[in-house]
Amino acid sequence: MVTIQETELKEGILKAIERAKALSKPVLVSEVQEINHIEPLTFFAAGHEPFLGERFFWKDPADETFIIGLGICKQIQSDQAADRFFLVEEEWKNFIEDAIIDNPFQLNGIGPLMFGGFSFDPYKEKTRLWSKYSDSLFHIPKFMYSEINGRTFFTTNIVCTQHDDLSLAEAVQKERRTLFTALADDIYQEKYELINEDEINPEKWKDTVAEVVNELKQGELNKVVLARETRLHFSQSIQLEQVLMNLFKLQRESFIFAFESNGDCFIGASPERLVKKSGASFFTTCLAGSIARGKTEEEDRVLGDTLLADPKNIIEHEYVVRMIKAAMEEVCEEVTMPSKTQLLKTRDIQHLYTPVTGKAKKDTSLLLLVDRLHPTPALGGLPKEKAVEKIREVEELDRGFYGAPLGWVDYKGNGEFAVSIRSGLIQGDEASLFAGCGVVEDSNPESEYVETKIKFRPMLTALGGSN
Numbered sequence: 470m471v472t473i474q475e476t477e478l479k480e481g482i483l484k485a486i487e488r489a490k491a492l493s494k495p496v497l498v499s500e501v502q503e504i505n506h507i508e509p510l511t512f513f514a515a516g517h518e519p520f521l522g523e524r525f526f527w528k529d530p531a532d533e534t535f536i537i538g539l540g541i542c543k544q545i546q547s548d549q550a551a552d553r554f555f556l557v558e559e560e561w562k563n564f565i566e567d568a569i570i571d572n573p574f575q576l577n578g579i580g581p582l583m584f585g586g587f588s589f590d591p592y593k594e595k596t597r598l599w600s601k602y603s604d605s606l607f608h609i610p611k612f613m614y615s616e617i618n619g620r621t622f623f624t625t626n627i628v629c630t631q632h633d634d635l636s637l638a639e640a641v642q643k644e645r646r647t648l649f650t651a652l653a654d655d656i657y658q659e660k661y662e663l664i665n666e667d668e669i670n671p672e673k674w675k676d677t678v679a680e681v682v683n684e685l686k687q688g689e690l691n692k693v694v695l696a697r698e699t700r701l702h703f704s705q706s707i708q709l710e711q712v713l714m715n716l717f718k719l720q721r722e723s724f725i726f727a728f729e730s731n732g733d734c735f736i737g738a739s740p741e742r743l744v745k746k747s748g749a750s751f752f753t754t755c756l757a758g759s760i761a762r763g764k765t766e767e768e769d770r771v772l773g774d775t776l777l778a779d780p781k782n783i784i785e786h787e788y789v790v791r792m793i794k795a796a797m798e799e800v801c802e803e804v805t806m807p808s809k810t811q812l813l814k815t816r817d818i819q820h821l822y823t824p825v826t827g828k829a830k831k832d833t834s835l836l837l838l839v840d841r842l843h844p845t846p847a848l849g850g851l852p853k854e855k856a857v858e859k860i861r862e863v864e865e866l867d868r869g870f871y872g873a874p875l876g877w878v879d880y881k882g883n884g885e886f887a888v889s890i891r892s893g894l895i896q897g898d899e900a901s902l903f904a905g906c907g908v909v910e911d912s913n914p915e916s917e918y919v920e921t922k923i924k925f926r927p928m929l930t931a932l933g934g935s936n
């Protein structure tokens with residue numbers, strides 16, 4: 470059994486209350502302790518009772534970083550479209566500025582940290598589908614488990630006001646003890662079955678692809694990514710723990726994420742990094758151009774070679790490389806990337822892949838890079854603004870958080886954002902899945918349709934819908 474030490478939480482809280490009085494504003498106290506290993510999913514599941522609707526889960530493709538948050542000690546939320554990345558960063562900085570932080574460890578992803586993301590396009594007309602997620606939404610958890618390069622940590626975050634007293638420490642310690650006791654429980658399991666899949670207007674979607682191809686031929690636009698939705702109905706409420714467990718088993722080489730908000734949950738397994746910051750180093754990814762996996766090793770290799778040599782996919786990928794390289798060169802002193810395009814393979818699909826790294830110029834923040842990169846031509850198109858306008862005009866779908874930056878930033882400014890593809894929105898006994906594809910001059914609507922069908926597969930399988 471994992472135990473937690475009763476620490477100097479009281480001292481921190483007393484200090485924070487004093488500071489809250491002096492500054493006349495709430496003050497965060499954050500305490501980090503190194504603990505024994507806990508299965509990340511067990512930790513997430515232990516929050517089922519006390520923190521349902523207030524949890525998040527994050528795993529990176531290399532299994533170097535697992536971050537799971539339970540409860541919300543502070544929310545950063547806005548529907549303001551202009552300067553949204555900058556505004557979130559400002560609010561985050563203000564919040565941690567006067568915090569009392571007890572963290573003796575020099576690692577990223579522990580201590581005060583905000584987790585969340587942004588909508589794809591805050592200027593797109595909203596529907597009810599995404600009513601639980603504002604255009605910018607971040608949670609600072611109450612309790613957080615981090616596994617960083619094999620070491621495991623527990624963070625407690627408490628916001629103290631001038632009206633609080635020491636009873637706050639007792640309440641938090643009690644909550645912590647209850648949580649650690651729940652770790653011994655079995656993961657709660659429920660039997661739910663897919664009863665019906667409703668693809669939203671596939672024929673109309675193909676017509677839109679054809680129309681956009683015609684426009685691309687006229688030359689003003691080079692590429693537009695078009696996405697679509699499929700709606701699933703289940704026999705009873707979908708059990709998130711189960712879905713996460715399936716993603717965990719089947720999509721290990723991807724980012725795996727879940728982000729609950731007011732009863733809904735945005736969840737997925739994305740192979741695409743938007744950007745990671747560790748000190749002055751930035752890591753980003755060009756991922757575009759797709760083909761199916763083979764049934765045998767030989768067939769898989771042939772498909773991979775076909776993809777690497779296919780002119781339509783090469784150009785689809787090249788537009789992404791061009792844009793990301795230019796964006797990185799603007800904010801970095803040096804930018805490194807391999808000269809040859811590589812393949813990235815997940816269980817259901819393979820992609821053209823070019824990793825890009827850079828050493829940032831002084832004072833370049835993670836959210837500044839997010840602003841420069843989002844949406845890359847892997848989700849928007851080229852030229853960026855015109856492509857996003859085209860999507861806004863022709864796409865039926867309300868993308869919400871799909872295809873947008875989702876991830877975390879810690880109090881030192883380090884963190885990581887994935888591009889939240891291969892994802893879905895779970896709403897009780899229903900779910901919407903999203904998938905898109907890069908439309909270029911040589912695109913064929915039927916093949917793009919088939920490509921999006923493959924891209925639904927990771928989530929569909931995790932939900933028990935196909936294999």
Ligand SMILES: C=C(O[C@H]1C=CC=C(C(=O)O)[C@@H]1O)C(=O)O
Nearest residue numbers: 757758759847890904905906907
């Ligand atoms: C838009 C999606 O994938 C993007 C990422 C990789 C490959 C893509 C493609 O080949 O079209 C897409 O640009 C999605 O999965 O919904």
Ligand SMILES: [Mg+2]
Nearest residue numbers: 758759906907
């Ligand atoms: Mg494609």
